[in-house]
Amino acid sequence: MSAQESTLELPTAREAGRSPALQAGLHALRRGGAIIAFFLLWEIAPRLGLVEAAFLPPISQVLATGWKLLLNGQLPQHFAASLVRSAAGFALAIVAAIPLGLAIGRYRLFAQVVNPLLEMFRNTAALALLPVFILFLGIGETSKVAIVFYGCFWPILLNTITAVVTVDPLLIKSARAMGLSPVRLFRKVILPASVPTIFVGVRLAGAVSVLILIAAEMVGAKSGLGYLIIYSQYNFQVPEMFLGIVCITLVGLLINALLVTLEHRLTAWKRNGGEA
Amino acid sequence: MAQAGALEIRNLNKHYTVNGTPLNVLENINLSIHPGEFVTIVGASGCGKSTLLRLVIGLDNEYTGDILLDERRIRDTGLDRGIVFQEHRLFPWLTVKKNIETGLLNNTRFSPEEKENSVREHIALVGLGEFESAYPHQLSGGMSQRVAIARALVNRPEVLLLDEPFGALDAFTRHFLQDELLRISSEEGITMVLVTHDIEEAIYLADRVVVMQPRPGRIKRVVDIDLPRPRPRNADAFVRYKDDLLADFATGDRPEDILAGALEQPA
Numbered sequence: 001m002s003a004q005e006s007t008l009e010l011p012t013a014r015e016a017g018r019s020p021a022l023q024a025g026l027h028a029l030r031r032g033g034a035i036i037a038f039f040l041l042w043e044i045a046p047r048l049g050l051v052e053a054a055f056l057p058p059i060s061q062v063l064a065t066g067w068k069l070l071l072n073g074q075l076p077q078h079f080a081a082s083l084v085r086s087a088a089g090f091a092l093a094i095v096a097a098i099p100l101g102l103a104i105g106r107y108r109l110f111a112q113v114v115n116p117l118l119e120m121f122r123n124t125a126a127l128a129l130l131p132v133f134i135l136f137l138g139i140g141e142t143s144k145v146a147i148v149f150y151g152c153f154w155p156i157l158l159n160t161i162t163a164v165v166t167v168d169p170l171l172i173k174s175a176r177a178m179g180l181s182p183v184r185l186f187r188k189v190i191l192p193a194s195v196p197t198i199f200v201g202v203r204l205a206g207a208v209s210v211l212i213l214i215a216a217e218m219v220g221a222k223s224g225l226g227y228l229i230i231y232s233q234y235n236f237q238v239p240e241m242f243l244g245i246v247c248i249t250l251v252g253l254l255i256n257a258l259l260v261t262l263e264h265r266l267t268a269w270k271r272n273g274g275e276a
Numbered sequence: 277m278a279q280a281g282a283l284e285i286r287n288l289n290k291h292y293t294v295n296g297t298p299l300n301v302l303e304n305i306n307l308s309i310h311p312g313e314f315v316t317i318v319g320a321s322g323c324g325k326s327t328l329l330r331l332v333i334g335l336d337n338e339y340t341g342d343i344l345l346d347e348r349r350i351r352d353t354g355l356d357r358g359i360v361f362q363e364h365r366l367f368p369w370l371t372v373k374k375n376i377e378t379g380l381l382n383n384t385r386f387s388p389e390e391k392e393n394s395v396r397e398h399i400a401l402v403g404l405g406e407f408e409s410a411y412p413h414q415l416s417g418g419m420s421q422r423v424a425i426a427r428a429l430v431n432r433p434e435v436l437l438l439d440e441p442f443g444a445l446d447a448f449t450r451h452f453l454q455d456e457l458l459r460i461s462s463e464e465g466i467t468m469v470l471v472t473h474d475i476e477e478a479i480y481l482a483d484r485v486v487v488m489q490p491r492p493g494r495i496k497r498v499v500d501i502d503l504p505r506p507r508p509r510n511a512d513a514f515v516r517y518k519d520d521l522l523a524d525f526a527t528g529d530r531p532e533d534i535l536a537g538a539l540e541q542p543a
Binding site: 170171173174175176177178179180181184188189192193195267269270 | 333334335352353354355359361363365367368369370371378379381382411413427
């Protein structure tokens with residue numbers, strides 16, 4: 001107990017003598033230190049000849065290439081193409097899967113009828129179907145958006161069904177005791193109670209949307225970050241290839257940050273009103 | 277409104293079918309509760325006391341016999357009856373105020389002003405004015421239960437049903453809320469029916485204690501509690517009632533329930 005207390009008190013005692021600026025700097029270092037170290041290693045390793053610079057160019061060279069492609073408009077074009085495709089497929093999946101999941105979760109008979117089918121589709125890897133999508137929809141935008149839609153659809157649908165089915169039965173009983181009609185019960189109780197679990201599916205789908213899009217763009221596309229990566233690799237433009245990879249990370253981070261913000265808003269009640 | 281809230285239960289029978297054989301949960305229940313009366317129902321688990329409340333609140337219409345509120349037959353849930361369960365069952369995504377407002381969702385009788393007034397009055401009645409914008413997870417068990425009481429009362433029902441409302445609370449909070457409930461009962465003047473397995477609680481609160489017996493669930497007897505309020509729990513008369521009622525359970529057929537019931541009495 002006393003040992004625990006002393007370890008807790010030590011940092012504050014030490015930090016007391018430091019200036020705010022220094023403390024802020026230390027805080028930044030603690031949060032970003034690992035990332036800085038990683039990029040430093042990326043920069044230094046090829047320069048020291050620890051890895052073949054032709055295969056792993058220093059990050060500065062990747063960024064310089066990025067700047068060049070940014071100025072000539074290639075990077076914005078690929079970036080926008082990818083972002084639009086994944087956002088469109090993702091948004092369509094949300095719009096389609098949430099209502100369907102709510103309906104399936106609500107009506108037991110419907111759930112029993114469609115469940116085996118859903119189970120089958122869920123276990124069919126989206127990328128395995130990519131050739132089918134290309135066959136039917138060509139290599140244009142439609143097939144890309146469709147495959148992203150397909151990949152995002154399942155995690156959202158299944159989590160929505162789970163969310164509705166697992167709403168606390170006591171809350172439902174309480175609402176029924178208040179005489180709420182089925183429609184009101186759904187709107188006022190089941191829907192808000194389902195939001196956190198539905199969001200688990202939405203965030204999973206966010207990650208899936210990037211993953212599937214890149215694979216799809218590598219197989220058949222004329223633009224997009226996946227295309228940039230695979231095309232650069234074929235042409236041995238290694239800095240461009242790494243640039244594509246870095247940009248994909250950025251897209252992933254961007255989508256995740258958006259979803260976290262949205263989730264924060266929708267579930268504000270979990271934290272709101274100051275901690276009591 | 278002052279004299280409304282007469283609850284009349286006549287020849288009430290209820291059975292469930294378990295594995296094809298009918299199981300009587302309530303047998304020939306007759307009980308007449310006056311407007312504004314405070315009735316508590318005690319009994320070992322399985323005596324059907326919670327089932328009885330379910331039928332009165334209207335969550336279950338499958339029974340024979342009559343349940344009449346002010347001469348009208350009860351069917352389905354209605355604004356004239358409110359219920360509080362052992363678990364508070366507040367909606368975690370709504371503030372205290374909004375939770376209480378959900379009680380009014382079905383109310384077409386009140387004007388918007390009346391609704392607002394009722395919400396405000398009942399928040400004040402349960403003493404949670406400062407907490408109206410707090411969320412349930414920020415409240416203690418006792419505070420949550422007070423919100424649940426306010427929510428049940430916000431339609432100004434004629435009868436308030438309480439199903440072991442303080443069963444999950446610690447002894448101090450329980451005693452405090454028992455006094456609160458008596459205050460609310462005298463201020464609102466509505467009929468109260470409270471189910472409990474705590475004999476002391478039953479005596480402390482009630483004008484009349486209904487003792488129920490299990491298998492099949494039936495009323496063993498009804499005891500008038502003729503004590504002025506407040507009732508000191510260690511007064512001779514109080515203890516006599518307690519001994520008298522405990523004797524009912526000593527002759528029951530499930531010793532484990534009696535033991536559990538007796539152990540739950542706060543010392």
